[in-house]
Amino acid sequence: MLEKLLPKGFLFDFDGVVVHSFKSHGNAWRTAFNELFNKEIAPFPKSHAGKSPRLIAEYYCSVIGQEQRAEELYLLKDTHLDKYFTKPIVLPGVEQITSFLTEKEIPYGIASNATKQFLKNSIQQLNLNFSTYFGVEDYENPKPAPEPYIKLATALGFSQKDFKNIWVFEDSLTGTQAAKLAGMVPVGITTQYSEEELKAGGSELVFTSLLEAYEYLKK
Template sequence: MKLPKGFLFDFDGVIVNSFESHFSAWKSAFKELFNEEIAPFPKFHSGKSPLIIAEYFCSLIDKQAQTEELYLLKDSHLDKYFKVPELLPGVREITAFLSEEKIPYGIASNATKQFLKNSVHHLALNFTTIFGVQDYDKPKPAPEAYIKLANALGFVNADFKDIWVFEDSLTGTTAAKLAGMIPIGILTQYTEKELREAGSQLVFPTLLEAYQYLQHQKL
């Protein structure tokens, strides 16, 4: 089998488990702004832009007017009280494999650019092309994130059908599908059935199994 032309990666839930990093920043920012404890994080908002998540938390206490204030404060807390996220299996293996095969790859996430840069730096990851939520006019589930990343890696529209996109959320899977690329599911939070129904063409527990699959296909 011929390997895909390019590989695009979501970040949270694919490369790292960053739930604690993000939620602790939401909690401390919410407490500072409203002097109240925040509600549990809703699964249906996973992968969505931080502004949508901020709006959700503010709506629970009827403070929608302060959505942007919470969003900006959370971003500053994420940076100020930065917690290195947990690296998920297979990241180093798959990036080494792609580098060896000279296949372009990069990150497009709805997380903020500073969090992505901090994480990549502290975990010493081999990613040089990184896009965060501030880089898009329309974050995922719109396809802009993946189209921008693919273009930055040197791809044109005709290549998109040969590009894999690793995603763990339904939001991101939709974005990849709308971009005309091949969504590949990672089982961090949704079931194989849910990911396939959203458009994932293959599903793996982690990037480690995806790497092993690619190695086998190359033989």
């Protein structure tokens, strides 16, 4: 009976859901910005959580009136992120929930607005159980567009009729919107936003971590 109640598939955002990577990305933005402009970078705005690196680069450059160099900053940050790789921290419940899904033979994977190389480095360094993952270079339209989650679900063998039975774990309002637009079930993780904020943004369920979600699914 339990198997019939479980969703058909599970899609994961990466930063803020699977790992805590604020330091990893923050260090790369800071060193790249300093190399390019010889200035200290502005604080990261919460409003840009989950957005594509290009939009984040545009924001940082706009603060100092250098919007025309946003692409240059984006590319340099990507180089620094790989060259000076800072290992992120695995968040609670990742091993438990991926083992559970593997045992139940339920497809799952990652669709992130982070770069593919960062995902690959992190998964390898942390020995995470994810074989299917997509990064920002894999989409024409990153989140909040639905393309990342539609592309991942399709790669996992799902058709559009299955989407309403697929859970999407997200910690950002940007990613929650992408899941909603894809016709899937947004499930919030309160890494950055409160339960109230995530539900207002469209999350149908909210958990403090994947560990809490795993305990819920086991029942």
